[in-house]
Amino acid sequence: MSSHYNLMNSMQKEQFEPYKKELKFAVVAVLTSILLVGFSYSSNGNTFEYYEKLNGQRSGLKVEVDGLVEARDLLADIGTQFENIKVQGFYGDEDRLSWVEVLKVVSDRLKLPNLKYSISPQEKILKISDNSVPGFFLSQSIMSIEADLLHEGDMLDISEALSMQPGLFRLQGCELNKGESSSVYKNKKNMTLKCSLAWHTVEYNPDEIVEEEVIDLGTETEM
């Protein structure tokens, strides 16, 4: 077995013997080529990688600068407006207690025969506009009011009193109905009022991502 292997080995050696010089040259040429191309490729790759890195850095800086320019322009444009709306309670948590307190005060002051209200749990409106800032949320709480009024002025008083409270509301719907007979006596119902108000507040929380809590604005408009 061993002699057969040796014989084969020596035959192979003999076969390659005439080409020894050329094969050596070929091996050196191939190795040199691999080293040359490999080194060049690696060097080029590193340079290109660095270029890509710098390109990314420039893009990031551009975005940052654009953001700063935009921020500067926005701040110049905004002035003190944001502070004002913050004072008005539009930004931050809602203060529904003050709303119900003022309703009680107005009802007592106007001596209304009847005033009934309800406020729904607060919900987030996910889609404010097509280009809203991520993490910026608009919330709404629906307040339903039913009241017997002496005259139209009572409705204006209620609206004015609510407008003074923290937060901002919009009227989703309202019905003012005059009774069949009018009376000048106090505490006599002359008109009925049914209104649905949406109280809005905004807040910014960049860490919070809301995807599921999409509310249907149409469901709470019922008066």
Added chain:
Amino acid sequence: MTAKMHTLYLSDQYLAFSDVVKGGLDLKFSLSLDEPDAALKFKAFLNDDSFGLFNVFTDVMGTETRQENIPHVTGKDRELLLDRKGKSIFPAADFIWKEHIKREKTARRDDVFLLIGITLPPVIKNILDILQASESKVVGVYSVPVLQQVLFKELPCFSRSLVISRVLGGGNEAKSFRQSFYRDGKLVISRVNNVTGMDAGKSEYDQLFDEVERTYQFLKSAKQVDVGSALKVVSLLTKKESELLFNHKPHYDIDFSYANFNQLAQKLGLRLSKPCSSLPEILANIVVLKQLKPNFTPTDLCKAYRIDRVKKAVMLSSVLTLFSAVIISSWLWYEKGLTQDDIYSLETNISNIEERRELLAKDTPETELPPKVMKQSIDLFDAIESRGHKPEKVLSLISRAYKGYHDLDIRNIVWEEESEKIEGRNEEASFFDELNAPKKIIITIRTDQALNTRHVLQRINDFSESLLSQPEIKKVEQEKSTIDIRSTAKLEKTFGRGETLKKAPELTLVITL
């Protein structure tokens, strides 16, 4: 650089070595192999100079021809079968030429092969051994009878004829001629005849003529020539030799013709600087010009050439690999240079942007919230505020238009976001879309019963006009009415006592903001 080419012609008694030059062959060395020290002289000649590539031509007496049928097999099996067949037919042959002629169309549909066995005399074997020992680069061995077949590709008129040519050497006393009979362009028989100066009172060409007649008798008996048809003999000898051969009593069954070497060379496309004088010379020139493959490439004899080719191929591949690597690397370095230039300009650009960022950062005050958020909050506040339709706004709007119409009793006011916009809200609609949806105010009016219908309608129309004149109002429509005078509506009223019991007529106006 192309290696120099040489031809070595070997017949039974003669050796001729020529250089291949532009315009033909240039004879450098010739030798009669009958000389006792011929081998030594040839060895000395080889040692005297260095040579390029050798093409060896053999033109020997020992050439036998057979056409054999073998079963139709392909690939390695065919090779083995042909080898076995060749060895059994020509056991002493040094080279065996195998050429496929056709395939039978009937019976077993065998393949028909032409087998030519060439047996070299010892003196030629000795010459080939010397070549091998000197490590001369022998490209291959050509056999003149085999090679002669290429003539018929160029000259179809020879396709069924007996061709007579000179075998070189032999001196003045003895000459050798080759008679080769071809049928359909394929060799059937090839024999060499030696003729001496005067033999039994006959000249060389008388003897050659007798040999031709003998060949004719053989071909007839072997049914290679059709009964009644003459044997076409083509003389590929010099003009003088041909005339001497043709100068015999007419033979009705043998038809002699003469092919001029120069014309033949022209037809074959050979552009020779000096005229040829023999068929082997023509054939050697064809091989060189058309670079024909050798008929035989004996392993040991062609070893030096094969090694040389492999060496050159390896060296060429190595050089090409290195060259390609250099080209690719150069391109990569060039590209790197370009990228480096881009990097310099990019770095400058980044440094400028960074400076600008620093300046902007100084100019921009820090805020609790991102300015975008602040801006969006303000926009949202303004939008809700402006589109909120608070009671004071709605009542103020109606009261402005109501001035001068106190005879019309407003019973009911309802304002709401347009119902279909709310109920059929698109899932994709944003809050801003919602805010901007049209708003409606519905007013129910009761008129004075004492007024006549025409007057009531006039007052309602005037009130509608007054409403429409308010800038916030886009449209006013009359929705429900107890007095509808349109042709498409039903109109009814009771006059007399029943009239006073009825409620005053009511109308509804729909205002779109």
